[in-house]
Amino acid sequence: MTKTFNFYCDESTHLENDGHRYMILGYVSTSYNQLKKHNQAIREIKRSHFIKGEMKWRSISKSRVVFYAKVVEYFFMTDLEFRAIIIDKTQLNHSGFNQTHDEFYDKMYFQLLNKKIQFDATYNIYIDEKDTHSYKKAQSLKQYLERDYHNIRTLQAIKSYESELMQMADLLMGAINYKLRGLSKVASKNTIIEKIEKEIGKPIIEPSSLYEKKFNKFFIDLK
Template sequence: MPLVTIWGDESCQNGHRYMVLGTIWQNPVCAADLERDIQNVKRQHRFDKEFHWTEMKGHQFEAYKGLVDVFLKYMSQGLLKFRALVVDQSDKKHKIYSSDEELHFYKMYFWLIYKRLTYRNRYDIFLDRKSNSVPGRLSDLKNALNNKLFNDYFHEIIGIGNANIVRRVEPRDGAQVELQLADVFAGAIAHVRNGHFNPNPGKNNAKSRLILYIQNQLEISLPDCHPPYSNPGFNIWCFRRK
């Protein structure tokens, strides 16, 4: 069965109104070519660091543009997709269902990922490494995703004889280029959502300039919310409790 690799990172979890969870959904056949293309961008622009939104400097703007161009190349081929969840942390209704901030964080990851899973695929999920106060959060996420899929698609899953739709959920250290893409796009959305974006940036405002570049190249508006199943290449879903 087809394998999909999901890479996840977050932006503005603490101290901001809006938290953004960002995920790159990858057909792993492109992994080596993606790594090669991003390394070429880094050599071309003499950029010897990792791509991270919070660390972006003005003189690195062209390298970050190159990163966006590489994503667009593979998105256009259907090999990469970006899907984000925007969470308003000032919404007190979230606390009704989970007073534990850490558990709430993983519940948001659950909904972002689950809404787009299909029992016809297999999934490996890699989330940026973070310290958890409760051990086993990642295995709990894996089990919750598989259990929900099994309950919702019982007859179909029994028919294919394999209930392990999500094969693994594991931490990674952030050095992987897919996690860097998730970091940059989630950071850009959070930058807009939390009121830091300047639509008329000067030359030294690299982050706002990159946001404009992302919007122009991908033909998308970062402040907008999308229905969960629209904009399949670059979807921004704003989570709301019913």
């Protein structure tokens, strides 16, 4: 029987002229047959800490830091995997490569996903519905990926509140972006970053080895 995997993708400071140096694309992935278990477990952590609504990096506070620490613990004790690519937007040269930023976006998503996609499995890929253009982005990205892969069963935009794992991707990417931006004023966010760094055994913004599967980060060099 062919295995199926679900990827829950998010993006951070990805717009071309948003004033932020780094663009981050990332996902949390799981095998399809484990999805229900993960959703139920995360919802139970929410209930036990009286948390309603979405998990988001920006929502971390002193009163919620124990909850977010439990979510991080859950990620590292399970088969869930995280991968992110980081792009320095000061290196962008769209005119030199005869491309739009949307076309560049598709290329970077390919770089995010292609190391993980195997030809003997099928994939459901979900991206965060940010705005009314998200469905068009999903369609464009699916067409781009299907040039090389014919085993993508689903690629669609969904609202983040529909997916606990997309919310987890937001949490982990938020931690990376916070450190990349040199921020440190919120003690509860520092606590979560320190917890992740303890689990991975290195600074959260240090690149991973090529073979790191659990928490993989890769800096794209556009030069």
